[in-house]
Ligand SMILES: *[C@@H]1O[C@H](CO)[C@@H](O)[C@H](O)[C@H]1NC(C)=O
């Protein structure tokens with residue numbers, strides 16, 4: 037992976053420098069107060085103080101405080117209020133009642149017999165402005181000021197109101213500007229109470245509030261409109277794990293019902309709303325959302341979730357499955373327009389009662405690549421047909437009343453294609469109708485390909501982003517997403533006002549909770565995120581998920597490190613040659629970092645209470661252990677092949693290690709599948725060893741391994757000597773010993789200087805049936821030798837000798853390179869001379885900086901000595917940004933008002 041200076045510099049600097057830019061300022065809707073997980077301010081307290089009002093006493097009480105709602109409110113509000121009541125039970129053991137009121141003066145009635153007059157010292161009052169009698173009467177009575185949120189998308193006021201109504205002394209009042217405003221207000225209290233939005237998916241233990249619950253006097257937890265209007269997830273590549281899991285857990289045994297029905301989707305709707313998101317693209321591979329279970333589409337709207345269909349499935353139909361089932365003829369608009377139009381009319385009629393974002397255009401079976409005018413004409417016809425359908429079915433000439441989005445495909449080529457398509461549109465004089473949201477995609481790896489330009493940004497429909505933390509071709513198994521990388525890219529989207537719609541491809545959903553939480557948090561309130569506070573976010577996340585503020589910083593550190601390491605090379609794409617065994621000790625350094633983070637995770641696991649351990653295992657320890665194990669397995673496989681080519685018996689020990697690690701992989705999978713009585717059985721069904729083309733392998737299998745014959749010594753003898761920086765082996769011939777591969781000289785190590793590595797390694801290993809011992813003799817006074825003698829068995833792993841230079845003994849008058857020589861001599865008569873060249877280089881007095889050593893100058897991108905902004909643009913370092921180094925740099929803001937000609941922009945220098 038690392039092959040020298042040029043590569044390193046490119047890795048450290050070039051890639052980042054070439055990227056467009058970055059900004060972390062959130063523009064647009066910036067009225068949302070900072071709402072990160074478990075962030076302050078809190079409207080609830082869990083111990084009394086002079087500033088609190090008793091709400092729910094320890095162990096409950098005879099007259100429980102109610103959640104008050106109005107019968108006329110949205111069903112989703114009533115449903116969420118019931119969730120909040122349940123969350124009180126989860127955290128305090130006491131479920132509080134939900135009661136319907138029609139006015140603030142009446143006693144609670146709703147259906148059924150009349151109830152006793154309200155007499156609750158405290159209450160939670162929740163409702164939607166204009167839809168809830170109780171909220172409207174509070175506003176009319178001047179007890180509640182909602183001027184700051186009224187009419188704002190998904191905004192809510194959440195404040196303490198004293199004496200809201202007769203019989204109630206204090207209340208927390210949630211007044212949503214719309215139905216999801218109210219729902220998000222209710223779930224804000226759930227989260228403050230101690231119920232994670234992920235409770236079902238990550239088994240997060242509710243925080244126990246054993247001292248009771250109190251309202252904070254004068255508190256205000258209101259929130260404005262989210263940064264991104266439609267934000268959610270896309271279940272894609274949902275096989276094998278999610279599909280197998282759902283078939284086992286959510287389908288009656290032996291039935292052949294479709295996999296993803298409303299019992300599955302209700303889990304999705306809840307986790308989406310608890311994360312204050314609102315949008316879903318349903319599973320597509322073998323599923324028809326609206327057909328498999330007619331309740332699903334209804335329930336999405338009932339819960340309050342907006343549905344869409346993926347980039348390739350226009351007009352709210354699962355295509356091609358539905359088309360093949362219900363329509364006739366080819367899915368090709370140029371030959372079958374009539375049937376396709378009818379098919380789309382039916383999808384639109386079916387979706388009409390519900391909140392949806394319509395995917396427009398056409399791709400897939402009737403692929404319409406643009407680029408020539410015929411196809412542009414055809415696409416123009418398709419879109420005008422679709423808009424006519426919307427006009428007819430919704431009986432409206434106002435297309436803006438039905439949100440529409442347009443994208444082409446997930447795949448890199450096709451997504452770049454959208455760029456061309458749009459450009460072609462302009463060139464051909466065609467326009468994507470102004471109200472259609474243009475969905476820009478990343479390259480499937482979290483690098484956004486293009487964002488709206490000056491002409492596109494003011495469009496009414498705006499722009500959105502399709503982002504991946506799972507990709508069918510390269511990474512489906514486990515979480516490998518670096519949130520810092522996502523932060524940088526999504527910040528650009530915010531800056532470019534691509535905030536109408538964000539959709540995240542989450543694969544099987546399970547295992548990607550950490551990056552999904554981050555994506556949805558940023559979509560909700562991007563202005564809360566800066567380059568410097570991603571670690572803080574991760575620590576707040578940890579405090580919420582593990583109920584421990586003490587361990588939170590440590591856990592955040594572990595998450596930052598493991599995702600940075602995992603993102604360096606996705607597990608599916610590792611092979612025995614990925615990390616160099618011979619050069620730069622790359623394999624060792626990778627292993628050491630994984631070992632460190634695994635040890636740290638193992639230590640935290642033991643410190644956590646039992647109730648928090650499943651969550652930690654699922655989200656952190658399992659992915660670390662499994663990925664560390666996979667990496668180590670491939671490194672062992674690489675050593676196995678190399679040592680076999682070097683005629684060393686030690687190859688066999690590494691082949692054994694590969695076998696053990698394969699067993700460990702299976703053990704980890706089994707642990708995931710059997711924990712919590714098998715709740716997550718099948719969620720780790722994804723194969724991850726042995727990718728050979730884009731599709732996953734149908735079974736995990738190991739890379740080729742070598743076994744070395746041990747009953748006779750190598751032709752050249754019993755002792756094998758191998759060295760750092762070479763794949764050769766001595767004594768005897770090896771293709772890598774010199775250009776000819778035979779009759780080569782003794783091994784020569786890479787030159788040392790005072791500024792490079794401090795030593796080189798020489799490995800000694802066995803061949804044949806005999807054990808032996810060996811000694812190292814130095815012929816040069818300035819050579820230092822560590823570990824120069826040992827006894828090896830015939831099955832030992834290589835013994836490592838470190839050879840360095842004692843610069844105090846180095847000839848001070850020597851000019852140029854000097855050779856040190858040592859000899860390794862075995863007890864059975866083999867001997868090899870090894871040469872270490874060294875050169876005494878020096879730096880001018882007072883010089884500070886990075887000096888060449890080993891032919892390389894290596895530095896982190898942020899190690900600049902001069903940072904020169906131009907106009908308002910400057911380079912900024914972001915910790916953990918970039919997948920190969922510890923930090924990365926980018927320019928901010930990314931979208932400067934000042935145009936700088938090429939070559940005259942901001943610079944960083946290192947001298
Ligand atoms: C983004 O939208 C806001 C609000 O409409 C506007 O003020 C701002 O200028 C836009 N930014 C860009 C870069 O177009």
Ligand SMILES: *[C@@H]1O[C@H](CO)[C@@H](O)[C@H](O)[C@H]1NC(C)=O
Pocket residue numbers: 105106107108111114134135136146147
């Ligand atoms: C309140 O009224 C609505 C509408 O009739 C109903 O759906 C809901 O279940 C009621 N809530 C309670 C707690 O009775």
Ligand SMILES: *[C@@H]1O[C@H](CO)[C@@H](O)[C@H](O)[C@H]1NC(C)=O
Pocket residue numbers: 363364365366371372375
């Ligand atoms: C359209 O569907 C009808 C049946 O509804 C079928 O007879 C006809 O062949 C189809 N048209 C094409 C072009 O396939």
Ligand SMILES: *[C@@H]1O[C@H](CO)[C@@H](O)[C@H](O)[C@H]1NC(C)=O
Pocket residue numbers: 431
């Ligand atoms: C369509 O809208 C028009 C104007 O609002 C109204 O007069 C008409 O009744 C509507 N048609 C249907 C079928 O609802």
Ligand SMILES: *[C@@H]1O[C@H](CO)[C@@H](O)[C@H](O)[C@H]1NC(C)=O
Pocket residue numbers: 593594597632633636922
């Ligand atoms: C995370 O990486 C940093 C930088 O290498 C290191 O200092 C820290 O100890 C690591 N933490 C863990 C838990 O691995």
Ligand SMILES: *[C@@H]1O[C@H](CO)[C@@H](O)[C@H](O)[C@H]1NC(C)=O
Pocket residue numbers: 634635637638657661700701703704
């Ligand atoms: C990692 O997984 C292996 C195999 O299940 C297990 O033996 C080991 O204890 C695990 N390590 C930690 C730190 O949990």
Ligand SMILES: *[C@@H]1O[C@H](CO)[C@@H](O)[C@H](O)[C@H]1NC(C)=O
Pocket residue numbers: 809810811825861862863864
């Ligand atoms: C290595 O050195 C030790 C101590 O001087 C000696 O006993 C032993 O025989 C030596 N072995 C070889 C292989 O030269």
Ligand SMILES: *[C@@H]1O[C@H](CO)[C@@H](O)[C@H](O)[C@H]1NC(C)=O
Pocket residue numbers: 815857859869
């Ligand atoms: C090994 O190096 C020493 C010191 O330079 C030299 O005396 C000896 O002849 C060398 N042995 C071989 C086999 O080249």
